[in-house]
Amino acid sequence: MPTIIVLAILAVVILWLISAYNRLISLKGQTENAWKQIDVQLKRRHDLIPNLINAVKGAMQFERETLEAVIAARNSAVSACAGATPATASQVANAEGVLSAALTRFMAVVEAYPDLKATGNIGQFQEELSSTENKVAFARQAYNDTATEYNVSQRQFPTMLAAGIAGATPAQLWEITDGADRAVPTVNLSMS
Amino acid sequence: MATFFELQEKNRKRTKLIVVCFVLFFIWLGAGLDLTIYFWGDGSVRTKSHGYSRDLSPSSVVSGAPKREKRFRPIFTVIIGLAGVGVAWWSMTNAAANVLSAMHAKPADRNRSPEELALVNVVEEMAISSSIIPPKVWIIPDPDPNALAVGLTSDDYHIAVTQGLLRTLTRDELQGVVAHEIAHLKNQDTRLMTTLTVLVGLSALISEFVARSRLLNLAGEGGDSEESKIGVALFVLWLVSVLVAPLATQLMALMVSREREFLADASAAQFTRNPEALAHALEKIAAATARTAFVKPASAHLCIASPLSDDLDYQAADSWFATHPPIKTRIHRLLTIGKRMAVQGSH
Secondary structure, eight states: OHHHHHHHHHHHHHHHHHHHHHHHHHHHHHHHHHHHHHHHHHHHHHHHHHHHHHHGGGGGGGGGGHHHHHHHHHHHHHHHTTTOOGGGGHHHHHHHHHHHHHHHHHHHHHTOOHHHHEEEEEEEHHHHHHHHHHHHHHHHHHHHHHHHHHHHHHHHHTTTHHHHHOOOOOOOOOOOOOOOHHOOOOOOOOOO | OOOOHHHHHHHHHHHHHHHHHHHHHHHHHHHHHHHHHSSSSHHHHHHTTTTTTEEEEEHHHHSOOOOSSSOOOOOOHHHHHHHHHHHHHHHHHHHHHHHHHHTTEEEOOTTTTTTHHHHHHHHHHHHHHHHHOOOOEEEESSSSEEEEEEOGGGGEEEEEEEEHHHHHHHHHHHHHHHHHHHHHTTTTTTHHHHHHHHHHHHHHHHHHHHSTTHHHHHHOOOOOOOHHHHHHHHHHHHHHHHHHHHHHHHHHHHHHHHHHHHHHHHHHHHHHHHHHHHHHHEEEEEEEESOOSSSOOOGGGGGGOSSHHHHHHHTTOOEEEOSSOOOHHHHHHHHHHHHHHHHHOOO
């Protein structure tokens, strides 16, 4: 009888270990996937910017400086993103912060052009831009939420006992380091 | 005050508890009958059973079996279990398409109007925020503001909103509503509620069948031995359970539905980090008291707010028969989450 009890306890422990291991592995996969999603959304933003600028370039001839600032910020963000890993996250975050700030100035200038506002295109343009910014922000948020869940379950008892076997290491969160990015005012989101 | 993560955890635990009760109740519906047959005395039922030979009642089963050696056979447990799984599976394989076509929904087009462009963008944003594959977006031609989510697998997720909703809400509020619907998909509420709805229907069928059969006449009959008394007691208890089953299962399903609404609200707060916008949207939806004509009552639990105008009253109290918690309570909880976030600072 005691042998049976010992065996039963052993079976329960092994089953628990398997499920804890699987949970950690699944969280690790989700974290990696969420990281890639940030990348996807940043690339999407980089691809969108030339189109946006083309749409308003004609009417903004004497705002070359603003347009060039956006293009320069975009290009340096593209190079920062190439081959980025969670370890280089802060460099990417800085470059993207500069780009966000340049885009905000750009939007403010566009607002000041009554001609542009009158074309009707501008509503769509604003919507696309603010949605792009949202997508980048939400991708980061999803990454941070997933990474936090992963990190917490690595430290939590008793899941921490399986962390070694699952090769789980804490994931770095995406922090906002750049003052410019933190200060980004929201684009006017009202749907008119 | 609790964070949205703690609230989600609490809601999930409560749902699990109710679902376990639900399953136990179903097992009892089958096992109770089997136990009755097992305990019911030897001769007494057999002699009285000639008249009932057409029925699928315990008497015909008992009289058919050799009675000297008693063995426990979980026949009805297995039959009712299989029927439940079967019907649930069947209804899950063709739910989404039916619901949408019944509402005359048409696909949203980002080039048709600024509102539809914003809707498509908002759905994409919330899909990113919740890490699910973007669902298909539909517009329902109804002036009353409402929204719903259907679909049981991640490659077949749909979100539909009414034209009234697009017209009434700001972009931020729309984002809150879409986040709530995406949360239903992400938390697999559509699957859970479809299964429960089917099981409620099944228990109604069983109850109907028992009430019409002659099983009722058998209560009170049986031998004098100790075991057959247990048998009679079990049978009476079982009969009572079967007769209240439709109501009991319905109430349990509605309890689950209300828990999942709170869960979806808390998840929406996580996805948008803007619980106030959803609270405002709920206020606006409650203000439009008309009934959403295109949504059938059977799909009510999939909506952002109950499509029945009675349940939408801002002053409506918590009811055992409602698919959604009172809007007032939901708004209050959302604002509490918002205050908590303001104190902590969101990350």
